[in-house]
Amino acid sequence: MIANLLLALGLVLCLEGLVFALAPSRIEQVLEALRRLTPESRRLLGLAALALGVLLVWISRSLGG
DSSP, X not given: OHHHHHHHHHHHHHHHHHHHHHOHHHHHHHHHHHHHSOHXXXXXXXXXXXXXXXXXXXXXXXXXX
């Protein structure tokens, strides 16, 4: 359980670091676009990302046995 949590955290940090390393100026544009969204739209976007993440974890667990 702890190993899986550390793996997930490490993967998130790798992806976040990659975004900052490869496209730092795009981060500001994305944040500005998020500022223009209503709080309800940001909430729905977050819930959609959460649902997709849960689905991907479920699929990976189903495939991995």
